[in-house]
Amino acid sequence: MTRIDKKFAALRAEGKKAFVAYIMAGDPDYQTSLEIVRGLPGAGVDVIELGLPFTDPMADGPTIQLAGQRALEAGQTLKKTLELARTFREEDDTTPIVLMGYYNPIYSHGVDRFLADAKAAGIDGLIIVDLPPEEDTELCLPAQDAGLNFIRLATPTTDDKRLPKVMQNTSGFVYYVSITGITGAANAVATDVGPEVARIKSATDLPIVVGFGIKTPEASRDIASVADGAVVGSAIVDRIGKGETPEQVLAFVKGLADGAHSA
Numbered sequence: 001m002t003r004i005d006k007k008f009a010a011l012r013a014e015g016k017k018a019f020v021a022y023i024m025a026g027d028p029d030y031q032t033s034l035e036i037v038r039g040l041p042g043a044g045v046d047v048i049e050l051g052l053p054f055t056d057p058m059a060d061g062p063t064i065q066l067a068g069q070r071a072l073e074a075g076q077t078l079k080k081t082l083e084l085a086r087t088f089r090e091e092d093d094t095t096p097i098v099l100m101g102y103y104n105p106i107y108s109h110g111v112d113r114f115l116a117d118a119k120a121a122g123i124d125g126l127i128i129v130d131l132p133p134e135e136d137t138e139l140c141l142p143a144q145d146a147g148l149n150f151i152r153l154a155t156p157t158t159d160d161k162r163l164p165k166v167m168q169n170t171s172g173f174v175y176y177v178s179i180t181g182i183t184g185a186a187n188a189v190a191t192d193v194g195p196e197v198a199r200i201k202s203a204t205d206l207p208i209v210v211g212f213g214i215k216t217p218e219a220s221r222d223i224a225s226v227a228d229g230a231v232v233g234s235a236i237v238d239r240i241g242k243g244e245t246p247e248q249v250l251a252f253v254k255g256l257a258d259g260a261h262s263a
Contacts, residue, residue, distance in 0.1 A: 003096040003124045004149050004172040007046055008207045008228070018173075018229025019044055019220065019260035020209055021253055022100065024051035024067035025084055026076025027240055033071070036240070037088055039250040041095045044257025047209075049127070049231065052081055052101030059129045063234040066241055078105045078114075082121040089122035098151060098172075100127040103139065111139055115146040125149035125172045133165050140169050153177055154200055163203045173207040174200060175231065178214075178223070188213035194226035217259030224263035232256050 001009070011018050021040055026033050040048050053071040057064060085097050099118065106114045106128070118126075126143055133140075133152070140150040149172030156179070158166055167174070176197060178188035188210065197208050210223045211231030224230040235256070239249050 002147065002149050002172065003094060004047065004098070007094075007096050008173065011046060011229075012207075017224035017227070017260050017263045018046045018207065018209055019224070019257040020047040020049055020098075020211070020229055020231040021045040021236055021256070022049035022051060022211075022231060022233030023240065024053060024064065024071050024237060025081040026053060026071035026074055027051075027067040027237065028070050028243075029074040030076065030080060030084065032240075032246060033076075034084055034087060035246045036249055037084065038091065039246060040253065041092055043250045043254040044261065045095070045253060046229070046257075047096045047098060049098045049100045049233065050081065050085065051233075052078060052099055052105055054102045054105055056104075057102065061234060063238050063241065067237045070241070078109050079117075082117050082123070085118075085123055086121040093122070096124040097122060098125040098127055098149075099123050100129070102130050103128050106139065111142060115143060115148065118148065119146055123148065125151050127151045127153065127175060129153060133168055136169050144169065144171060149173075151175055156196065160199070163200065167200075167204045167206075170204070170206060173209050173228070174204060176200060176208050176210045176227065177212045178210050179212050187215065188219060188223055190222040190226050193223060197227045214256075217255040220256045220259035221263045224260040230256075230260045230263075 053068040143150045151172045152170040153175050155177040207228035209229035210227045214232045215235040220230045
């Protein structure tokens, strides 16, 4: 079992839903980013999604794009992102970390070398948004062989014909994208999400967490009530971009986590 599997099993035993928080590694700089990441578990975060900065983030809206630009301008690299995870692991060996991003930096690093380095740094899973199931031999299957979960995205346009293919080699959990479009673009609505989560559950035994469009504690609670957990990214990253202190950011995160946990 990975840390992700253990976390969801523990939450299930407690009758609780998961709260997953995304931040861009190295935004606005390495030290501030590390301070925020270190504070996430104490703010109630069950799984950390760590964004891997990339020059051409096609699925991301302006908030995440700008975060990636800030991180890159501050000198963040794949190597430094793994170093950030490794440093976090010195104090926390239980909170799962999922690396989320695009394939190009991993390909440039070398897949075998990346998987070895990621495992050594304490990464537990990968969400690589531009690798479809047809490309599973590129990274998905080697990652699973290395002991990392490969987490797939399902969307409102993933129809019943496509769904089994998407679920084929997925592990850890399924990330349901609640809206069509880019990150941060619209608000998630629980009455729309609920039937879709039920549909996906008919194709997998994995937990389903829902992201995109969750911006308030109330929305976090409402979405978690119809899924196995809620993911918030843009709303957190926006506050980092506005220059809030780590303490202010973490207080906001705690409200979102409390919302999800109250579902």
